[in-house]
Amino acid sequence: MHRRILYGLTYLAATLSLAHHIDHVIRHNAVGWPLTGEVNAFTMSLIIYPIIITGLLLYRAGRVGPGFWALVSGGGAVFVSLVHFGPTAVEPPAMMLHGYDSPIVGWLAFTLLVTFVTVLAVTSLYETRLWWQQHQERRTLKPAAGAEGKP
Amino acid sequence: MTAATPPAMQPSGNAANEVEAASVVLEGAPLPVATRIGLWVGVQLVVAGLMIASGAVPAGQALNAAAGWWIVYAGVVDLGTLGVIIWLIRRQGHGISYRGLLGPPAALWQVGLGALGVLAATVPAVVFSTEVTKAFYGDATLPMFAMVDVPVWASVFAVLVVPVLTELAEPVAYLGGLLPWLERRIGRSWLAAAAVVVIWAAEHAFAPFLTADGGLDLVFAGYRVVSVLPFLAVWTALYYAFGRRLLPIMVARWVFNGGTALAVALNLV
Numbered sequence: 001m002h003r004r005i006l007y008g009l010t011y012l013a014a015t016l017s018l019a020h021h022i023d024h025v026i027r028h029n030a031v032g033w034p035l036t037g038e039v040n041a042f043t044m045s046l047i048i049y050p051i052i053i054t055g056l057l058l059y060r061a062g063r064v065g066p067g068f069w070a071l072v073s074g075g076g077a078v079f080v081s082l083v084h085f086g087p088t089a090v091e092p093p094a095m096m097l098h099g100y101d102s103p104i105v106g107w108l109a110f111t112l113l114v115t116f117v118t119v120l121a122v123t124s125l126y127e128t129r130l131w132w133q134q135h136q137e138r139r140t141l142k143p144a145a146g147a148e149g150k151p
Numbered sequence: 152m153t154a155a156t157p158p159a160m161q162p163s164g165n166a167a168n169e170v171e172a173a174s175v176v177l178e179g180a181p182l183p184v185a186t187r188i189g190l191w192v193g194v195q196l197v198v199a200g201l202m203i204a205s206g207a208v209p210a211g212q213a214l215n216a217a218a219g220w221w222i223v224y225a226g227v228v229d230l231g232t233l234g235v236i237i238w239l240i241r242r243q244g245h246g247i248s249y250r251g252l253l254g255p256p257a258a259l260w261q262v263g264l265g266a267l268g269v270l271a272a273t274v275p276a277v278v279f280s281t282e283v284t285k286a287f288y289g290d291a292t293l294p295m296f297a298m299v300d301v302p303v304w305a306s307v308f309a310v311l312v313v314p315v316l317t318e319l320a321e322p323v324a325y326l327g328g329l330l331p332w333l334e335r336r337i338g339r340s341w342l343a344a345a346a347v348v349v350i351w352a353a354e355h356a357f358a359p360f361l362t363a364d365g366g367l368d369l370v371f372a373g374y375r376v377v378s379v380l381p382f383l384a385v386w387t388a389l390y391y392a393f394g395r396r397l398l399p400i401m402v403a404r405w406v407f408n409g410g411t412a413l414a415v416a417l418n419l420v
Contacts, residue, residue: 077271085278093282114279118385121272126392128268 074124180332218359252327265399
């Protein structure tokens with residue numbers, strides 16, 4: 001059940017990430033390498049796809065658990081928030097809202113971004129709770145297993 | 152706590168327990184929600200009527216003048232909601248309690264940490280709401296805050312008492328009551344959650360309602376619904392993410408709403 005939800009949330013976040021990158025490409029503002037010669041936040045953010053693919057393979061093999069995904073989605077939420085929101089934002093909401101000729105499309109792009117960050121944040125909290133549960137279960141099982149081994 | 156109750160913030164752990172957590176269903180759960188909407192409209196009309204009767208304001212301005220007290224009479228709405236919830240719990244009898252509607256238990260530090268998580272996850276909703284506000288009203292103060300004109304005692308009540316009452320009533324009515332009730336009837340959690348978010352947002356159209364150009368200010372009502380939608384969606388998603396635990400959401404909302412009430416009372420917005 002939890003595994004299925006975790007996969008679902010990961011695919012949802014990856015889809016929203018891809019949609020946001022496509023939005024950047026269409027607007028053609030705040031883009032970097034490989035579309036321009038500049039290496040910027042856009043370029044760095046592309047690293048998320050190899051991380052997701054590697055993470056999915058490792059998760060399937062049982063090498064990483066919810067803690068890994070909590071870090072990836074939580075880190076993603078912080079990174080995207082810093083780039084887009086707040087006083088140090090390099091691409092504030094106005095750039096998206098006014099990035100298209102049609103204001104409706106600008107609002108759709110902005111809504112997509114807000115949904116994306118929200119999904120990352122909620123996913124990170126869900127995975128943190130799963131990680132904590134597993135951590136507690138392991139702690140509960142360890143002494144019990146030790147007690148069974150005693151004469 | 153029964154033997155079947157999972158320990159603090161943990162092994163709810165398997166699917167069976169998650170379903171069990173949702174099986175606490177308040178019969179008649181739509182009633183507290185209907186009560187809230189009815190009270191928002193009813194109390195404002197009564198206050199407006201009293202203002203007209205006392206000759207304090209002309210009839211044409213009474214609704215907006217009454218709306219100036221909305222941060223105070225919100226307490227009446229919440230008390231009424233709480234009363235209906237408690238009445239429904241007593242009527243249903245065994246197997247349900249107010250605490251049971253708040254979900255499985257969690258330790259104090261887990262509630263605190265969860266509340267911080269809720270506040271962090273609410274940041275995108277704040278950004279979205281800010282942009283929506285700019286689109287509707289530019290840099291002007293929101294009408295619902297600009298029109299607040301109450302004496303000091305009422306401001307103190309609005310800051311110290313109303314936010315607590317709101318948390319005891321509003322999220323319990325929607326997430327603790329209506330959502331599990333709809334889930335049981337519809338059979339699909341995502342659909343029930345979507346319906347709750349829409350109904351919850353719609354309530355805000357009446358909190359308060361304003362008049363403009365001789366009629367109801369539908370632009371303001373629309374703004375209210377759109378601007379709160381992302382907040383309600385986030386909190387509903389977190390209700391599931393936290394294994395149906397309401398307390399972290401209630402604490403975070405109390406900080407958020409209490410802070411807003413304080414800012415309004417101090418004329419900082």
